[in-house]
Amino acid sequence: MTRFSIAFEEAVPFAPDDTSIERSLRDPPAAAPQPVGPLAITYRIDPAKPALWMRLLVGSQPFRINSWRGYVLLGSAVLNMGLIGALGFLVYLDWSRPRPVSTADLAQLALVVALSIGLWTLSRPVRELPSRRVTLAGVSYLAISQLHGQLRAMHDSDRKVGGRVFSVVRHWGVCPVCSADVDLDEGGSAYPDRLVGRCHDSPTEHVFSFDPVTLSGSLLR
Ligand SMILES: [Zn+2]
Numbered sequence: 001m002t003r004f005s006i007a008f009e010e011a012v013p014f015a016p017d018d019t020s021i022e023r024s025l026r027d028p029p030a031a032a033p034q035p036v037g038p039l040a041i042t043y044r045i046d047p048a049k050p051a052l053w054m055r056l057l058v059g060s061q062p063f064r065i066n067s068w069r070g071y072v073l074l075g076s077a078v079l080n081m082g083l084i085g086a087l088g089f090l091v092y093l094d095w096s097r098p099r100p101v102s103t104a105d106l107a108q109l110a111l112v113v114a115l116s117i118g119l120w121t122l123s124r125p126v127r128e129l130p131s132r133r134v135t136l137a138g139v140s141y142l143a144i145s146q147l148h149g150q151l152r153a154m155h156d157s158d159r160k161v162g163g164r165v166f167s168v169v170r171h172w173g174v175c176p177v178c179s180a181d182v183d184l185d186e187g188g189s190a191y192p193d194r195l196v197g198r199c200h201d202s203p204t205e206h207v208f209s210f211d212p213v214t215l216s217g218s219l220l221r
Contacts, residue, residue, distance in 0.1 A: 039218065039219040040216060041173045041174070041182060041216065043173045043215040043217065044173060045152075045170070046169060047168070047169055047170075048137070049142065049145065049149075051143055052143070054141060058072055060168070062165050062166060062167035064163050065153055065163055065164045065165070066164075070166060073126060076126065077127050080120070080123035081119075083119055084116045084119050087116055088112070088116070090112075091109060091112050094108075095109075124138075125137055125138060126151065129153050130153070133153050133164075134150050134171070134184075134212045135150060136184065136185070136195070137149040137150050137151050146170070148184070149169065149170050150171055150195075151167075151168060152168075152169050152171075153165070153166050170183070171215070173208070175206050176219075178202060178206065180199050180206075181200045182198065182199050182206070184197055184198075185198045185203070190207075191220065196210055196217075197209070197210050205221065207219070207220045207221055
């Protein structure tokens with residue numbers, strides 16, 4: 001026969017150890033394991049609808065930069081620069097004559113400055129295209145129905161000969177964190193001089209790099 005016996009032992013009273021509490025406050029628990037490697041994103045390219053003035057001027061299909069359409073497009077940016085110069089020259093001629101300054105003169109000067117800033121901003125996507133290859137198109141280059149789009153001047157897929165091809169497209173991807181759409185935006189002060197992919201649902205946290213050649217990127221923060 002097997003006998004079982006149960007014994008009760010005096011429990012040690014609970015006495016919080018101050019030193020262990022201090023230690024736990026001083027040494028935070030180990031960080032949760034981080035995912036191996038950065039989260040990656042693959043961008044896709046969809047055709048985007050250009051603004052009416054662009055469709056009338058150069059059409060909506062991709063074309064080579066070294067073509068009459070390319071020269072017209074680059075010429076539009078040069079024309080803007082010329083208009084800014086002409087406006088400045090006219091103001092200089094007007095103000096160089098000695099005469100009392102009226103409030104109408106000041107209003108005219110403010111108008112010219114505003115127009116110059118507008119023209120400078122308008123030409124920015126085309127002006128920066130040779131150095132950046134992909135620039136944000138903005139509302140002045142896109143049809144009203146098109147919310148996101150970029151100007152792209154890259155080589156045809158694998159072919160590196162024959163010059164660059166200009167197109168109005170939308171680079172976009174799916175956020176690997178939350179599955180929302182990711183669209184390109186300026187990097188701002190956090191990522192100056194570069195375009196980044198921003199998630200629609202978390203534009204400040206789900207931020208991805210953007211490589212216009214490989215069409216890939218990784219989580220930046
Ligand atoms: Zn996201």
